[in-house]
Every structure is written in C-alpha cells, then in structure tokens.
Amino acid sequence: MDLKHRTRHQLRRRDRKVAFEATVEEPRNVLVVVVDCLRADHVSGFGYDRETTPALDAFDAAAFSNAKAPSTWTFPSVPSLLSGRYPHEHGGRFETDPRNLSAEQFPRRPRADIATLPDLLGTAGYDTGMVTAIPMAEKAVGDRFQSVSVRYTAAEERVAAARDWMADRDRWFCYLHLGDPHVPMNVPDAHRETFDVPSMAELNDWRFRETTDGERFEEYRDARIRAYDAAIRGVDDALETLLADVDDETVVVVCGDHGEAFWEHPDLERRLNDDPRGYYATDHGHSVLEEVARVPLWVHAPGVDRTALDRPVSLVDIAPTILSALGGTVPDGVAGRSLDETADADADDRTLLCEETAYGYNQRAVWHEGRKAIIVPETETTLAFALEDYLEGEPLETIPDALEKALESFDGGVEGADRMAVDDDTRDRLEELGYLE
Template sequence: MRESNERDGESHTNVRNVVLVVFDTARAESAGPETTPALSSLAAEGTTFENAFAAAPWTLPSHASMFTGRYPSEHGAHGGHTYLDGDNRTLAEAFSDAGYETVGVSNNTWITEEFGFDRGFDELRKGWQYIQSDADMGAVVRGEDVREKLQATRDRLFEGNPLVNAANILYSEVLQPAGDDGAARSVDWIDGWLADRGDDPFFLFCNLIEPHVEYDPPREYAERFLPEGASYEEATAIRQDPRAYDCEDYELTEREFSLLRGLYRAELAYTDDQLARLREALESAGELEDTLLVVCGDHGEHVGEHGFFGHQYNLYDTLLNVPLVIRGGPFTDGGRRRELAQLLDVPATLLDTLGIDDPELLEGGHGRSLRPGASERRDAVFAEYAAPQPSIDRLEDRFGELPDRVRAFDRRLRAIRTRGEKYVRGDDGFERYHDLEANPGERTDRSVDRPDRVRELRRRLEEWFDGLEEADAGGEVAMQAGTEERLADLGYL
C-alpha cells in the first residue's frame, strides 16, 4: 500500500485515490443482492446510504449538482440552459489543483466537453467511441435497417477523419459485444490505464449508461429477469419511446411494462458485472485498498409507475431516490446509514475524507460531508426540476397537438422531503403533499387534508430556494448534429 501524499488539509483516511462510478438511471428500489451483487458486496465492506437523493431527476442537472454541490437553479445546467458554465467550480478542478491525475470516462452524451463537463479533467473520454473523435457515428448505430445504416455512413463518414470514423463504425456494427453500450469497453480501457499510469494519486470518474433507455441487455441477462413465460424476442420488440408514451402517442399494457421492468433489471445486473470487473482491475493494479470507491445512481426511472415512462416532468422518489455506497477509509464494516443524504454531498464528502481544502468549491455549494462524525445530519433534502426537457415546444414540433396532461408539464417543480413527508410545488400553483409513513409510494395526495403541514413545508421550501443565488443563464445551447441524434435516441429530445 502506498503512503498518502501530504495535503493542505487534514486527511481522515489512509486512502489516496478516489473512484466515482455512476450507474446512469439506477433507482434505489431496483438495486439489491439479486440485481446488483457486486454493489452489495461493496456495501458489505463499506457503507450504504439508504436514503440518498438526487437534486434533479435527469442526467445533466444531476451530474452538475454532483460535481459542484449546487442546486440546478444555482449552477444553471438544466433543460432551459444545457451547459455547465465556467463560473461553477467543479470536483475535478479541485482534485486537479490538489495534484491529482484526473480522468473521466462518460457513456452519456450530456457529460462531455460539449456541455461544459471537461473542466478539471486531464482527459474526459467518450466511452461509446472505439477511437476518440469529435465526429459521432451514433447515427449509423441507430439505423433501423441496412439502408438507413448505409445512408448514415455516407452522410457522416467524412466528418473529420474518415479512417477513425470507419473504425468506430466497424466496432459498433461488427465487433461490439451484444447488449453493451460502452460499459465493458470503458472498464477495459480503465484496466489498461491503471496498469500504465504513473505514481500520482488519481480521481477517476466513470458513467455507465446501460440502465438507460433503450433497455437492450444481453439475452442471457434478460432471461434471468423476465416474467415467467415471457421471451426475449417479445420483450425486446416492445416500443421504447418515453416521450411518445408520455404524449399518448402509443400505449403500453401492464404486461408490457412488466417485461420492460425485467429488461431494466437485467441492464442493472449487466452494469453491476462491469463494476465487479472494475473492482478486479483496481485489485490487480494494487490500488483497491488505497482507493475511496463511491458508487451511485444519478437519478432513477419510471417504468410505468405514476403513469410515466422515463425520467422527466416530475419529482417522485422513483426518480430521486438513488443507490449510494462508499467503500474505503472511514466507510467500512458494512454499515447502513438511514439519515437523509444528497448526491450534492459528494464533493464535501470526498474533499473532507481526503483532506483537501478547496474553499471555492465547498463554500459555493450546499453539501455536507458524510464522513462519520463530520457534520450535522440533514432533517430534509431538496430537489428541483428547473425546466421541462424536452420543452413543450419541442414536443409540439414532434407530436402536434398535446394532451392537457402534457401541457401541464410546462412548469418548474421544487420539492422538500423529510424522513416522513414530501411536498412538491410548481411555479404554476400545482402542489402535492404525501405522508410517506402512511403512503410510502406517493400515490395519495393529502394536501387538502393536511393544510397546516402543507403551509409549513411550503414555507420551508420557499425560504430555502429564495435564499439561493440563481444562475444568470437562459436559452438552450446549440449542439452538434450527432450529439442531438444520440440524445434523441436516449429519449431526451
């Protein structure tokens, strides 16, 4: 085991490296020994936070909060402004300035330099590319048949380096493992990087996107989780288009949703096996015991719950409650902590545990260190959906006349959640109140029955967000055509 480097702050652990792994779209209720045994094994050695919550229900604002310790209206990266502006200090910048090697591997198009997430990273790789390139050949991958694939190849091959583009197409169409959306390739690269890197401490970030729509796990994983009597062919033939479903462009039966949930759980299991391989890579490199390993979801998913498919337009716990496990240093012995925690606590937790003093990041955010004994525990967590994504205008462009239910989504939502209660309010006057002890599934709105509690929680919610400095950001950011197509494929546009 290597000795820890001297830091400006006081280290509270003998670990010297940090690995932050995000299971994209992993909700807490679907993680566990059956679907995520590798994560459960880490939990048995480390610490599980049973009540961890994202600050936003989708990738861009949630990652931005996790990197900055700030809420979406503060950092300004959300559906109304899809870019993390440079006046936000990030976790990678803090580690880089502290002398760490900083490397990221992203399999989600939002988490790239195009949207401001590269700051502080020595390298931020696009995990879906075999050879790193600014040109994205995702349109070829998404072609429905040979004709569409050939047309996309003709349209895109000469964007940038045609040899690199051809290699990326060859990999995705012929050589890529079935059912893998970049996780296996990302872990392969990390394994090689660990073997060849120098002696500096490192901060490694890795986003694994497999649990995200479309759910297309390898057959052997799907068959483990599909309902009895269901076939892989039947399940994978179901249309997976969350925005079209939300806009009532098509319907799904409860049986179809049960098959989709099976595919979703299979995706979690496949991603978990890649986590096991990542752990093995750390062990082989002699780095595991020197590393603080953090695994979390960035947000959850609706697969028919509350009448939704995907992760937009609401703030139910199905989208906000995520798995969070930390192994290493003071996070040991399989402890299970039930206090409320937020993903925006990650920066404060990592810097405090490693003894890194970065006032700009810590004082600019609202995170609290989760290190045992480090700070006062929360009595409430907050979340917000700052702007609809995609916007109602974009939905109209695609679907024409929208149901009234969908038009109501054109609002900002904010939520406060305590251990026993949840209150959600929209800037259009919409509100919901849930007694989570009597109704843990948030199925019954009790706002009319409990006016006193609604007033108190409304007051706390307004005071909290009124005290935040809102980012001066507005308007969607122009993106490359290939990026826009990839995001549409993921159900965002």
C-alpha cells in the same frame, strides 16, 4: 466518435479562463461511478426480489438506500454531484419555463466559476479523466476534466476504458458514467434468460407513453421492467472485477444520477405537468416523483461507516465527502454535507432539494422530516405527501407549514454559462437516447 470528442474537448479546455486553488493533505485516488437511470428500489441489496446487483451488494462500503438526486435528468444532476451545489446554484439549467429539450431547446451549462471535483483535484496535482457512455454528462462538465472519452458502448467496454486510463497513473480522479439501463437499453444476452426477458417490439425504447389503455399493456410493462433489471445486472457484472481490483485506500463512490419511471403515477404527473410531448409516467426528466428522484449511493471512504443506511441524503453530499476524505477544503457555499462520522446520523430535520425538469413546467421537490412537497412555480401548484412507503400516495389535504418554509428556503438561483452546443454526431446519439425527437 471518441476521437472527435477528444479533439473538441482539447479546444474547449484551451479556452477556459477560470483557475482554482486547492490542496489535499491525505491524497488518495478517487473513483466515481454513475449508473444512469438506477433507482434505489431495484437494488437487490435493498430488498428487491430479483438479484440485480450482487457485486454492489457485496461491496465494502456505506450503502445509502435513500439518496435524493438533485435533478431527474443527467445534465443538471452530474454537475451537482461533482460540485456539491444544486442546479439553481451552479447554473446548469434552463432559463425558460416551460421547457422542451426534445425540440432542441437546450439549457445553459454550469457557471465557469463554480468549482467541481475535477477542477479542484486537477489543481492539487491529480490526473482527471471522464469515461462516459452518456453525452449529456460530457456536455455539462466534460471541459472540467483533463481528458474525456465518450463512446456509446456497453458497460464492459466503458469499464475497460476506465481501467486503461487509470493504469500506471500515480494520482488520479476517474469519473465513469455507464448508460446500459438508459434507453436504448443494453440488455446482455446472458441475462435475458436470468430475468426471463421476452422478445417484444420496442422493448429497448418505450410504448404506452401517452396512455396505458390498449392491449397487452401489463405484459409489456412487465417485460420492460425485466429488461431494465437485466441491464442493471450487466452493469453490476462489469463492475465486479473493477471494485475488487481497486485498492482499499482508493475513495470509491457509486450511485445513480436519477431514477426511471415505469407508469407509477400517470394521473399525478398530469396534475403537475403539461409535457409538450404528451408523455407521462415513463422515462425521466419530466417529474420529481420518488421513482425518478430516489437513487442508491455507495461510499467507500475513510471515516464513512460501512453499513446500510436509509436516512435521507443527497448526491450533493458526494463532493464534500470526497474532499473531506482527502483532507481537502470544502469550498464556501457548498450545499452538501460530508457523510463521514461527523455527520449527524439523526439528521432527519435536514431539507433536501430536487429540481430542474427537461420537459414541460419546472418542478421543485423538498423533503423534510419524512414528508415531501412538490411545487410547480409557473402554475402555482403545490402538493404535499407523507412518505410512509417508497412512493408518493394521495396528496395531503393541506401543505404543512414546515414544508412551506422548506420550499421558500431555496431562492431563484443564478444564471448559467453558455448554452449547451450539439454537433451532428451528438444529436444523432441524443435522438437514440430519447432526448430529441
């Protein structure tokens, strides 16, 4: 399977017409690790009551517990973290509303003229490589990398593949995307006992997606979350030696690309969306609520204060942070901000955005001064929330003026490039991952 991807990848790169110019004054190796479906409140270092992430908890890095994903599914989110632009700015998104990815209604890929980290660093003399277990990442931006490895395997194998790729290279940028917490979860046998994961039908997939009525729902929900936590711990185990072996000069970023829902808001999701599959409050990609929009972010880079921080940041900040750490120039028009010591530590007045669903109506969420608004443009529905706790509670009675203005500050955006193409092998994997029916 990996060989087929490599061959197709070379053909796609051969057809690329856009060239970029970039230099870096302080060249360092760069490692970006994305853990699919990793939500911030399941990180033990941020207060979760199960020890899911001991290696990441001990990692010498700035630890952001309140990072916002630019989108709540992989295809739009990954180009955002690699470009510093929101989906409506890079074009990797749907052009119709409502949308139904499960019926093979595919989005457009990011515009070719939008510069991403592999474009810029490749031009600056870096070897660039993507190692991923999730095909959506490769489908979105794989052609931006000089080499790509796509194998649907557990974290231990993908980490080993990344280490092999990095070995003996003088200057490299490695993007590593791990899929163990994503359906169908990879739950290590060693941690089934650690987290007391029971044997239960369909635990690696989903049940109770249309309704929570029925026998044994609470038992199933508890088991499903335990399995998710065990999968996260398996990723953390695989990352332990990698993070320990990377030298201190290497810029390292670890994050989730979006979160995962476990029945937190079934009624609210029905109020905001009409999912064509009839699924609510599980999985991801059909809402912009906190359980899927809030992710952890770790940054090990010069100038970035290595402490725990809960101020709101965004994954669009990753690209400018890395470029700043390398002494590179951040392209004009980038929405993200560098998280280095020049950043305003009290930047609570900043407006952040999450957008682009894959099922049902598109939704946009904005955060501003500790509050959040969600708009569904197609139905002209807008709700606002005070985020005093981790998750949304009951909506506010009125929409604060500041949130109205924040929603209006983001325009309709650009048209993307060619539509995402899917071959038979990838279609089979996307079905296994729950994207297609």
